[in-house]
Amino acid sequence: xxxxxxxxxxxxxxxxxxxxxxxxxxxxxxxxxxxxxxxxxxxxxxxxxxxxxxxxxxxxxxxxxxxxxxxxxxxxxxxxxxxxxxxxxxxxxxxxxxxxxxxxxxxxxxxxxxxxxxxxxxxxxxxxxxxxxxxxxxxxxxxxxxx
Numbered sequence: 001x002x003x004x005x006x007x008x009x010x011x012x013x014x015x016x017x018x019x020x021x022x023x024x025x026x027x028x029x030x031x032x033x034x035x036x037x038x039x040x041x042x043x044x045x046x047x048x049x050x051x052x053x054x055x056x057x058x059x060x061x062x063x064x065x066x067x068x069x070x071x072x073x074x075x076x077x078x079x080x081x082x083x084x085x086x087x088x089x090x091x092x093x094x095x096x097x098x099x100x101x102x103x104x105x106x107x108x109x110x111x112x113x114x115x116x117x118x119x120x121x122x123x124x125x126x127x128x129x130x131x132x133x134x135x136x137x138x139x140x141x142x143x144x145x146x147x
Contacts, residue, residue, distance in 0.1 A: 033083050037117065037138035040131040046138070053078045054091070055119060055136075068136040070095045070120030075136075078111075086111045086140060095120035113142045 037046040054061040058073035077089040097104040098118035119136035131137045
């Protein structure tokens with residue numbers, strides 16, 4: 001991750017990792033918080049932008065996630081509405097979207113901080129809470145305000 005500091009804003013220039021690639025630019029006011037996904041096992045993070053964030057294997061997604069099993073080309077969309085609201089929308093997800101180990105029944109669902117989001121998989125009792133690196137299971141988190 002690379003950050004450039006300019007007065008009262010942080011600018012995300014590029015974020016690359018073997019498992020995912022994204023290139024985006026956004027600014028963030030000092031007092032703002034931001035939402036991000038953290039992989040349950042590896043701790044890899046995906047910083048979400050305001051508005052729509054598409055996740056999947058296809059290069060047209062906001063976040064192209066490669067190297068994960070059970071993931072569709074255009075799997076899910078996370079919609080960030082300000083500092084207080086995130087909604088998950090299931091797209092063309094053959095293996096479904098799981099929120100806190102429950103399959104998303106409808107098309108959209110409101111999320112809160114610390115919700116677990118499984119893209120195509122969920123945590124089973126056989127895993128004893130350990131998530132394989134190749135499973136796209138993330139925890140939604142909200143940063144503390146930057147003062």
